[in-house]
Amino acid sequence: MIKTSLDIASIRKDFPVLNRKVNGKPLVYLDNAATSQTPQQVIDVIVEYYHRYNANIHRGVHTLSQEATDAYEAARGKIQKHFNIAKPYEVILTSGTTHSINLVANGFSSFIKEGDEILVSAMEHHSNIVPWQMLCERTGGILKVIPMNQNGELIMEEYHKLLSEKTKLVFCNHVSNALGTINPIEEIIDAAHNVGAAVLIDGAQAAAHIKPDLQALDVDFYTVSAHKMCGPTGVGILYGKEELLKKLPPYQGGGEMIAEVTFEKTTYADLPHKFEAGTPNICGGIAFGAALDYMNSLGFENIAEYEDELMSYATRQLLTVEGLKIYGTAKNKTSVISFNIEGTHPYDIGSILDKLGIAVRTGHHCAQPIMDFYQIPGTVRASFSFYNTKKEVDVLVEGVKRARNMLL
Amino acid sequence: MIIAEIQEEIVDEFSMFDDWMQRYEYMIELGKSLPLIDEPYKTEDNIIKGCQSKVWVHAELDNDKLVFTADSDAIITKGIIAILIRAFSNQKPQDIIDANTDFIDEIGLKEHLSPTRANGLVSMIKQLKLYAVAYQTQLN
Numbered sequence: 001m002i003k004t005s006l007d008i009a010s011i012r013k014d015f016p017v018l019n020r021k022v023n024g025k026p027l028v029y030l031d032n033a034a035t036s037q038t039p040q041q042v043i044d045v046i047v048e049y050y051h052r053y054n055a056n057i058h059r060g061v062h063t064l065s066q067e068a069t070d071a072y073e074a075a076r077g078k079i080q081k082h083f084n085i086a087k088p089y090e091v092i093l094t095s096g097t098t099h100s101i102n103l104v105a106n107g108f109s110s111f112i113k114e115g116d117e118i119l120v121s122a123m124e125h126h127s128n129i130v131p132w133q134m135l136c137e138r139t140g141g142i143l144k145v146i147p148m149n150q151n152g153e154l155i156m157e158e159y160h161k162l163l164s165e166k167t168k169l170v171f172c173n174h175v176s177n178a179l180g181t182i183n184p185i186e187e188i189i190d191a192a193h194n195v196g197a198a199v200l201i202d203g204a205q206a207a208a209h210i211k212p213d214l215q216a217l218d219v220d221f222y223t224v225s226a227h228k229m230c231g232p233t234g235v236g237i238l239y240g241k242e243e244l245l246k247k248l249p250p251y252q253g254g255g256e257m258i259a260e261v262t263f264e265k266t267t268y269a270d271l272p273h274k275f276e277a278g279t280p281n282i283c284g285g286i287a288f289g290a291a292l293d294y295m296n297s298l299g300f301e302n303i304a305e306y307e308d309e310l311m312s313y314a315t316r317q318l319l320t321v322e323g324l325k326i327y328g329t330a331k332n333k334t335s336v337i338s339f340n341i342e343g344t345h346p347y348d349i350g351s352i353l354d355k356l357g358i359a360v361r362t363g364h365h366c367a368q369p370i371m372d373f374y375q376i377p378g379t380v381r382a383s384f385s386f387y388n389t390k391k392e393v394d395v396l397v398e399g400v401k402r403a404r405n406m407l408l
Numbered sequence: 409m410i411i412a413e414i415q416e417e418i419v420d421e422f423s424m425f426d427d428w429m430q431r432y433e434y435m436i437e438l439g440k441s442l443p444l445i446d447e448p449y450k451t452e453d454n455i456i457k458g459c460q461s462k463v464w465v466h467a468e469l470d471n472d473k474l475v476f477t478a479d480s481d482a483i484i485t486k487g488i489i490a491i492l493i494r495a496f497s498n499q500k501p502q503d504i505i506d507a508n509t510d511f512i513d514e515i516g517l518k519e520h521l522s523p524t525r526a527n528g529l530v531s532m533i534k535q536l537k538l539y540a541v542a543y544q545t546q547l548n
Contacts, residue, residue, distance in 0.1 A: 345482035
């Protein structure tokens, strides 16, 4: 048993899906880095929304619309408080991290000139690479890569060398989805600011494990997806500093984002509505607020402490499997173990684990450059949440051993 | 044997297995034992890129029949390829075009053909049929 102030057995009862059987075996869900499961408390909020006050927000005078608007804005307030954001309108509700990053990349098209440099880390998700490549194609900007070492840690000396007056933007994930590395974002942000560059930190993988204080970090943009932290899919945030969000042009045109429209000219609404065209994912936004309540009721320090213990245990146990190699051995990492077994393909291991009821991700994890770096086709990735147990780790390890015996 | 008969034979073989373990072990055996493709044909041109595992396919005409060779970097995928090759190789292009692939469901390997697995198998079947169409045109 792991010493923890969390009552894991009781927490597991909050998640109905964990009772499921898959292929006749109890589900062992270890794909939390892709999507976390949803507790009953959040499901109840979703059901209540459709039972009681489903209505469009910000425009109706009727009671339901008012209630929906209040609940949606209350959720924005919870998000603001959770991430310690100065003003509620610096929280732009989006469909998730990918949407958030595209919004910023599109907005910066107007400011990037030919020869300007944009830095991205070598361990980005495709969603934090492709939008910047597209931006560079449009503007003549140059994309440069902050390299990493064999442990999956950014080489910070190289980062400092890459920074110059030409650097306009720096993009990096807080935690790597493929390797679990926690990047030194404080240093990245400070150094970028010293040369006058803006910084976007992709927090998709971090936010379920770390509660970042965005004002203390002084970060310019930070993105989060609700579905990786006990919330529903299709909703997330873009945090941006007020002065930057004011400078960026709107991303999509439509209802909600306007102040006045004539056929000659449209003036845009104030923040955050300028970036929230159309009817948003109202229920999703409200449920995101409920997910934050749920996670805060457990406490992020407790969550981190338990998950770290669980990951150390899993790392030790997995390394007892012959021929198993872990990719991503940074000193500072969280909740993700990416591995391969010598002489086997990750797809084969994943297919057999699925038959045993164990859900892992296999493949390149939308981070092909990392796989190219290690010269592998992909990895098997087990990613943990606070509701996983040592017993489940044991089932995984047994499953991996069994797969190895079958394949070799 | 015609394609439908071979498929029936494969379904019969698989019906002897009691559980998924035996089915997978059999496929792994098939994957390991088959020399599938000549190295010179393992080129970028012949690769069908799936999200998870690579699949190479090569086709050539032998009189009026189409002969396939293929390979994959994943062993279970390779096993399934071996089954597909057994069903479709050394057949007339028109018969390959007309053949259906329902037997994959019947032998309990449906999940490997789901697009979410994105392992190149769906593309592989499409590719076998495309080769057949191309060679059929040539024969006409």
